[in-house]
Amino acid sequence: MSPNPEALADQLHSAAIGLLRQLRREDDAIGITSPRLSALSVVVFGGPLTLGQLAKAEQVKPPTMTRIVTGLEEDGFVKRRDDATDGRLTQIHATPKGRRIMAAGRARRVSALSAAVQALDRQGRRELASGIRVIQALNSAMRQANTETHR
Amino acid sequence: MSPNPEALADQLHSAAIGLLRQLRREDDAIGITSPRLSALSVVVFGGPLTLGQLAKAEQVKPPTMTRIVTGLEEDGFVKRRDDATDGRLTQIHATPKGRRIMAAGRARRVSALSAAVQALDRQGRRELASGIRVIQALNSAMRQANTETHR
DNA sequence: CGGTGATCGTTAGCATTGCTAACGATCTTG
DNA sequence: CAAGATCGTTAGCAATGCTAACGATCACCG
Numbered sequence: 001m002s003p004n005p006e007a008l009a010d011q012l013h014s015a016a017i018g019l020l021r022q023l024r025r026e027d028d029a030i031g032i033t034s035p036r037l038s039a040l041s042v043v044v045f046g047g048p049l050t051l052g053q054l055a056k057a058e059q060v061k062p063p064t065m066t067r068i069v070t071g072l073e074e075d076g077f078v079k080r081r082d083d084a085t086d087g088r089l090t091q092i093h094a095t096p097k098g099r100r101i102m103a104a105g106r107a108r109r110v111s112a113l114s115a116a117v118q119a120l121d122r123q124g125r126r127e128l129a130s131g132i133r134v135i136q137a138l139n140s141a142m143r144q145a146n147t148e149t150h151r
Numbered sequence: 152m153s154p155n156p157e158a159l160a161d162q163l164h165s166a167a168i169g170l171l172r173q174l175r176r177e178d179d180a181i182g183i184t185s186p187r188l189s190a191l192s193v194v195v196f197g198g199p200l201t202l203g204q205l206a207k208a209e210q211v212k213p214p215t216m217t218r219i220v221t222g223l224e225e226d227g228f229v230k231r232r233d234d235a236t237d238g239r240l241t242q243i244h245a246t247p248k249g250r251r252i253m254a255a256g257r258a259r260r261v262s263a264l265s266a267a268v269q270a271l272d273r274q275g276r277r278e279l280a281s282g283i284r285v286i287q288a289l290n291s292a293m294r295q296a297n298t299e300t301h302r
Numbered sequence: 303c304g305g306t307g308a309t310c311g312t313t314a315g316c317a318t319t320g321c322t323a324a325c326g327a328t329c330t331t332g
Numbered sequence: 333c334a335a336g337a338t339c340g341t342t343a344g345c346a347a348t349g350c351t352a353a354c355g356a357t358c359a360c361c362g
Contacts, residue, residue, distance in 0.1 A: 214321075
């Protein structure tokens with residue numbers, strides 16, 4: 001059977017939904033929600049950046065990011081800092097506690113996946129890696145089509 | 152570079168999150184939310200089934216499914232029907248309108264992906280297909296590990 | 303130099319999804 | 333026939349997403 005686009009789209013959708021539900025459980029278990037962990041990840045690895053940049057990186061509207069950052073700040077994972085040269089901007093930077101929980105979350109998630117990933121042979125991992133690459137490509141292609149439409 | 156599990160987990164997480172955000176936009180555009188479309192899909196393709204079965208299929212608690220079904224029913228996509236032999240059960244079945252929007256949603260999603268999927272060469276599609284298979288395997292492996300833990 | 307418009311982040315308010323706890327109705331079993 | 337189990341619902345909480353509207357700050361042009 002040759003894989004047709006329609007079936008691939010359905011399967012991809014289901015697979016992504018199921019995967020995220022599993023990962024979300026792991027994230028909840030360490031005491032942080034998925035969107036927050038995702039935003040925190042950007043802050044930790046992407047250095048300090050403004051709320052607006054963070055919203056764009058997470059593909060979310062500014063009001064939503066305001067609340068996520070507020071939550072992260074209340075938990076002590078990030079801090080807001082007024083920009084020195086532009087009073088409108090707010091720089092978000094990670095605290096040591098934030099870096100710690102990122103590491104914990106990653107470890108937790110990895111351990112959740114590890115049994116399965118490590119059970120994969122070299123061939124399986126290569127397939128996963130190339131599948132991820134394809135998904136990323138589809139992803140950015142769709143995003144581009146979308147932004148072009150809305151422009 | 153040989154792909155290591157940690158990096159694969161991170162990339163997979165990001166790829167899945169990004170993909171779902173794109174797909175959700177398509178679903179929202181046709182006037183139905185992601186969880187509802189997902190549940191509707193199970194009802195359409197899985198024949199009539201009880202609310203509890205549907206909740207399990209979607210890996211969601213019964214109260215959540217009650218509300219999703221209520222929403223679908225208000226929009227005329229499904230109907231509740233009392234079970235003939237067991238008064239506690241509620242059978243959920245799809246309406247013609249429900250089947251129609253499923254087809255529309257699928258078409259929409261496929262068209263969103265099609266530009267990218269169809270741009271893939273035979274090799275790309277094969278990579279995507281095998282990647283999906285691997286993700287599904289990881290998925291069910293994690294689910295199993297989880298339920299065993301909680302038992 | 304001053305004012306007008308753009309940009310940034312926030313607040314307020316709405317809908318949806320997810321959960322747990324508790325309940326009423328129905329079935330099953332002793 | 334009574335006691336416990338099962339099913340779906342209701343009520344109430346927290347989190348995420350959106351749009352609309354606002355105050356503060358900046359940039360630009362006359």
